[in-house]
Each structure stands twice: as structure tokens, then as C-alpha cells.
Amino acid sequence: MSAVTSWVRETLVRDATERRIFAALGLITVLLVVGVLTGVVGLRFLLFQIALVGMYALLSLGLNVQWGYAGLINFSVAAFWGIGAYCAALLTAPNSPLGLGLHPVFGFLAAIVVSAFVAVLIGIPTLRLREDYLAIASLGLAEVIRAIILNERQWTAGSSGISGIPNLMSWLPLTDSATTAAIVVFLIAVVYLFLRRVHRSPWGRVLRTIRSDENLAKALGKNTYRFKMQAFVLGSVIMAVAGAFYAHLNLYIDPSDLVPLTTFYIWIAVILGGTGSNRGAVVGAAVVIAIREGTRFLNDIGFIQTLGVDLAPLRLLFVGGLIILIMRFRQDGLLPPKDELIWPAARDGSGAGGASPSGAASDGGASSNGGDDR
């Protein structure tokens, strides 16, 4: 029990602003639950939104590995997401141009393999150079992938898109929307725990050094190219998994979602949440989706109707306004990374940091729980 309380103290209520942020998130959750119970908010709608937020959270976690850890500027988030979505759609939908109708597992596997392959391909020429070259190349890649999907109709069905993508795990005794929501929560948990472990490790430390001063890392004998490649591939694979999940969430995919706007939503989510922070990435994604989806209903509010303006299309304006506010009042984002990231098990006994011993107690193995999140 003390482990839980210290975890809460270390993680959730570190400073007054964070306390307020978590209080606000808690309040919104309560309101949504009340909304569902009173029938104001449809459960099905809410579960779909949770799945959507979850997917964006995965994308943000992926970008956070690249930009937040290693400082890699990747403008092709939408492309890796699209690669994942199309891998899933092409392999699993019976009426896709490939017409295979395979089990969704193969879609996810293909998403991982293809995205890793493309990431390596784009990484080889650019990651040895200054960071701006990856930015330029990835911007180009995003459009190339979109153009290929749009134009190679014989393989991708082009602009007409692919429908008939099967639901995931429809054998579960839940509604389809509840199943997808549960799956995305599971995916986030797995990715989050994985990333938390690597972020606090010597591996993560080298990446953060590269982000601040790549030459220093080289001078200390670190093969920065290899580290950057690993971060780039890891982030891209997470994005592709999010894409594959989206295909099974939306059950339909077409190239119009692969526009640069999707990429920039994810960038906003990462910056808003706190660059370099895993929990920030998740919260940032939730905020961006809340604004994007929430503004659809603005015009239904009586007061706004009397104004006679259509507010819904202004959603980007709201996102932009929020960014300005955050940058003005909380420059490091909503939940910035903590100051010190030390391998939790090694803190204990060496007098390192003000960590709670709860995380340090669970030494070794892959399932180090407790400790503090970032």
C-alpha cells in the first residue's frame, strides 16, 4: 500500500500545477461517467473516442521517442501511421485489392516489419547528417507514401479506400467498441511500460545526450548513428502499430487521412504534453483530441447558436490558442519530464536521487513496476 501512495506522491502530484492538471483530468473523467449514466453522452460514442485518444496517444509516444528522446525531427508521422493502417487493411480485409482476408495478427506483424524497413531506408542516408536533413527527407517521404497509396490503385484501391476491415477480437463477450477501447488501453500499457524502462536506462541517457550535444556523445565513444537509428525505428514501429489499430477501429481507410495535418496534430500533442515525457505524450494526445472532437458540438450549444457563427471549423484556431497559452505559462508542456532519469534499481543503496525505494526494490526482470513514471 505504501508503494501505491509513494507512487502517487512521486508521479501524480509532483507540483501544484501538476496536481491541478490531474485534478482537471479527474473531473473530466467524472463528468464523462456522469454523462454516460444520465444518457447525455452515448457510451458507444465515448468508447470510440477513448479508442481514438488511445491511438493518438500511441502516435505521440512514438514521436516522443524520436523527438523527445533523441531530438530527431520526423515530419512523416502520418506516413508511418498510414503504412501501419494500410498493412492491416490490405492483409485482413477480404475485399481489399490483395483479397487475402488474413487474421489481424498478420496485419500488425506486417505493419511492424514494413514500417521498420521504411524507417531504416530513410534513416540510412539522413541520420549520419545534421538533424535538418531528416526533417526534409521525412517531409518528402510523407508525401511520397501518400502519393503511392493514392495512385497505385491495383494494390491499394487508391482514393476509393478499403472497407470491410474486420473487428479485432470479436469473440470477446463485449461490444465491438468496448473491445477496441480495451485493446488500445492494453497497447498503450505495453508500449508505455516498455518505453518507461528504456527511457530511464543508459540507452535513454545516450539518446538524451545526443539530443543536447551529439558531438559530445561521439567524443565519449557512443555510436550516435546506431542510437539514432534505433530510436527512429522504434518510434516509427509504434506509429505503425497505432495505424494498424486505427484500421480495425474505423473499419475503413483511405489516403485522405495521410495528410500532413495528422502529423502536426501529433507534434502539437507531444509539445503540449511536454517534450521528452511519456505521460505528457499521452495527456497531450487526449487534450488535442478533446479539442478536435469536442469542437464538433460547439454549434449545438444554444448560446453559440444565437451568435449565428459556425465555430466548429475553427478548431485549429483553438488548438493554436492553447499552444500559445501553454508556451506562455508553462513552457515545458503540461507534464514535462522529471529532472533525473536513473535506472530505478540502481538508485537504491547508492544514495542516488530522491527516489522512493518502491521501484528500486523490484530489481532486474522485465516487469519492474512501481518507481516513478515519467
Place this chain on the structure above:
Amino acid sequence: MNDDAYEGARLDKDDVVLKTTGLEKAFGGLVATDDVSIEVERGTITGMIGPNGAGKSTLFNLISGFYENDAGRVTVNGEDVTDLEPHERARKGLVRTFQTPRRLEGMSVREAMLVGPGPQKGESIFSLFFSGSDVTEEERANIEQTRELLERFEIGHLIDQPSTDLSGGQMKLVELARAFTTNPDILLLDEPVAGVNPTLANDIKRFIRELNEEGQTFLIIEHDMPFIMDLADPIIVLDQGKVLMEGSPDEVRSDDRVIEAYLGGAGP
């Protein structure tokens, strides 16, 4: 100064850690490093001085592999490292610091120090999940080493500070300590006391000397004459990309060519 004045470095040393032969580098029409051959003997503090633009930093970048040379070779412990990347040279025991170290954002001093030792097991994602206890053990040892080193350098109280809060001089000390954790055969220090207050500069001098007495070899670029004259022996003097001469501090001080180079011997 005519070409005959360039005597070159001494190339008859016994136990050579670092050796360059005929290093050359030109940026467009400007020859920044012109046929530089030097030797650094094990166990010495070798100084490198020269007026601004003499090519000291370029030479450091060539030796550490951050610039590609046009001609010449670099050997470390007799092994040719000319074709190796900077990080590979570092692993061969040739480690450098930078004139203006950038602060590691979001890292404590402890973390900034822990980047040094390498290669670490925990730098492989695979080990993180399949041999976590080895990673823990190594990390503990490294944290302990960090604590000891910082205490030895009398900045143990800074260990929890964000590295962005350090003063320039403290940063230089952390850099020196971190470079030392790599266990180098030769440490190249690029202006270790530039912009450092005199008290701290004296501390740095003392620590460098201490490490040297324990066997650490140094090659140091420094503009602060009293500092380098007091610390280093021998001293290599560069001028216009070439090695002017090499000698003890006294020899350097009394050498007319050196004085001419410094006092604006721009004429032929």
C-alpha cells in the same frame, strides 16, 4: 616568418601514445593544418599553444576525427586510427573535451556524468529486458564512481543539481571528470580554463596534475599562458597551421620565433 623558421615537433620520443604524421587540412584556399607531425609521450602533459588562427582547434578536430583530413595519418598506441569515426577513436583511448561544452538539458550532474563510461551494457535495449540485473550492477558501480570522482574534484555537492545550473567553470570540471570516466589513454582538453575564474582555474590545474601523477596522459590547448607554462612540459607551438617548435616552457618562453609569432610577425 620564412619557412626555415618552422623547426617542427620532436619526433624521437620513447613511449608514444598519440602520433600524427603529415596531417593536412584545407578549407577552400585556406590551409588550416599544414604537414603537422607531432608525438605525445605517455605520462606527459603536453601543451599546445599558438596565436589565434594557428590551427590548434582544427588539429584537435583532425586528431579526434571530427574533421576528415586531406592527408596524413593519426595513430594511437601505434594503431592507425585515421579511417575511424570519432566514436571509434574514443574507444581506442583517444578522448577529447570541447572548448564550449553544451549543457545537457534536463539532466542532473549525476546523469551527465553517467554518460561517460562506456560501452555500457544498459546501452543495448536487449540487455535492458533480458539481463536487467547486470545493467543494475553496472549502473550502481558507475553511480558510485561518479560520486567518488565528483567528491575528489570537490564538486560532490553539485551531484543533484540540474546540469543546466552549473557555472562555466563547474561545467569544465564536470567535463574533465566525465572524460576521465571513459578511461582514456590520452585526454585532449580544448581550453580547459577558458572563461573560468582564477580560483577554479587553479583547482583544475591541480586536478589535472593529480591525474597526471597517476599516469594519465594529456594534450592540452590553452590560451592562458601562465596556466599552460606552469602545467605542461613539453609545449608544442603552432603557427599558421604548422608546428613552429617544441620545447620546455623555458625554451618556448625565450624563443624568438614564438615571440614573433605572437607579437604579430605577419610580415615575411
